[in-house]
Amino acid sequence: MQLVKVGLCAFGMSGKVFHAPFLKEHPGFFISAIVERNKEESKEKYPETEIYRSVEEMLENADIELVVVNTPVQTHFDYAKMALEAGKNVVVEKPFTVNVAEAEELAKLAEEKKLFVSVYQNRRFDRDYLQVQKIINEGKLGNIKEVEIRFDRFRTEPSGKAHKENPEAVGSGSLHDLGSHLVDQAVQYFGFPEKLFADVFSMKGKEFANDYFEIILFYSNDLRVRLKSSVFTKEAHFAYAVHGEKGSFLQERTDYQENELVAGAVPEYGEEWTKPLTETDGILNYLNENKETERILTSSEPGNYMNYYQQIYEFIVFGYALPSPAEEIIKNMKIIDAATESSKQEKVIYL
The missing domain is CATH 3.30.360.10 (Dihydrodipicolinate Reductase; domain 2)
Structure with a gap:
């Protein structure tokens, strides 16, 4: 099975509850990197994962294909843009951005880079x-x-x-x-x-x-x-x-x-x-x-939130439909x- 390496931008509630558990249990994903600015809480459940102190450091050093932007909404645009410019595909927590202009810019950038942005509409x-x-x-x-x-x-x-x-x-x-x-x-x-x-x-x-x-x-x-x-x-x-x-x-x-x-x-x-x-x-x-x-x-x-990441995996590996793509969430x-x-x-x- 093709393995997709993932980096999490934060390890607060969103990372602990909605993302890391599913990425760990899905055999097609491997959590390579987690950003924890001051702590090392992720080591208990994810000892094989490298901890970085900033998103910038992770993007510069981690061997990852997919970045999960699960930080406060006010930072979604900046971190998603950084990840796209670093050549990474992106999953963004909801809400996508703080306004339409930011959402449209990210969608355009992803298209230019031939990458994808999906919003976590779990x-x-x-x-x-x-x-x-x-x-x-x-x-x-x-x-x-x-x-x-x-x-x-x-x-x-x-x-x-x-x-x-x-x-x-x-x-x-x-x-x-x-x-x-x-x-x-x-x-x-x-x-x-x-x-x-x-x-x-x-x-x-x-x-x-x-x-x-x-x-x-x-x-x-x-x-x-x-x-x-x-x-x-x-x-x-x-x-x-x-x-x-x-x-x-x-x-x-x-x-x-x-x-x-x-x-x-x-x-x-x-x-x-x-x-x-x-x-x-x-x-x-x-x-x-x-x-x-x-x-x-x-x-x-x-219901099952695992189906979201299953669809992400199937898009990356088989080219199936991307769940909640940026262009779709712009309407929201x-x-x-x-x-x-x-x-x-x-x-x-x-x-």
Whole structure:
């Protein structure tokens, strides 16, 4: 099996939870380098990996083909650009960049260098997202008319992470963080909208970056998609509500890969490594072919973030489709930029 050597730009939560475990367990990847500016925490689980004290040092000295830019969003553009100029392919954590201009420049540079940039949209591999996609594809709901996708939390106290909560830091806040997932899912389900209206602000106060947003996406076929997130939600809503001409589907957010990884789970290659559901997590209520009401309690199939890196490997080795390429995620950045502008101007923005 061809081996792809990888370098991680950081070993914080993203590196420890979302990247290193999958790269280690996948037989096609080898973690050659990890950047740890002051510590050597990675040595315990990855003793064969070389530690570097800066991204610049790693790019200059490490024998790597793929660089994972998993640093704060404010640094994504600079580090991804450095990696491309050093002749490396790049995986960038979400959110891709802080604005469209940066995203477009990276995509252009990658094309010029005949390299690739992929954005780590891991929640395309969540069980709940995949279940909604399945229900939509089955067509039982008829033409979809209204959709709400939510990602709520109950985190009323500051985290202390300036790159996420400082309102002066461009790209900080929930709109770029959680919004990058919700926007991506809406575009994957329904394509690029015609216009939008957004309300974005901080419930914790003006001294903090936005922690609440609501975006209404308008589609030319009269479809409305509402994306919403709040950190003051103690009681969970359904994460997905899909309403069509023939019925409705409600889906809970039940993908616990992140929780299991944080708890130390090892994501086995080629296996469903997450714990199975013990109960149903969705409600399908629709009119069947005889126009009779059917109400079905549904259970989603396991998701698997390993599939992202499997697709990266298959692109490198076999030339298969690249997951979430930069050119595709630029559309998401256009929506996030427009949502910011819409909230500031308090008006509908045409895309």
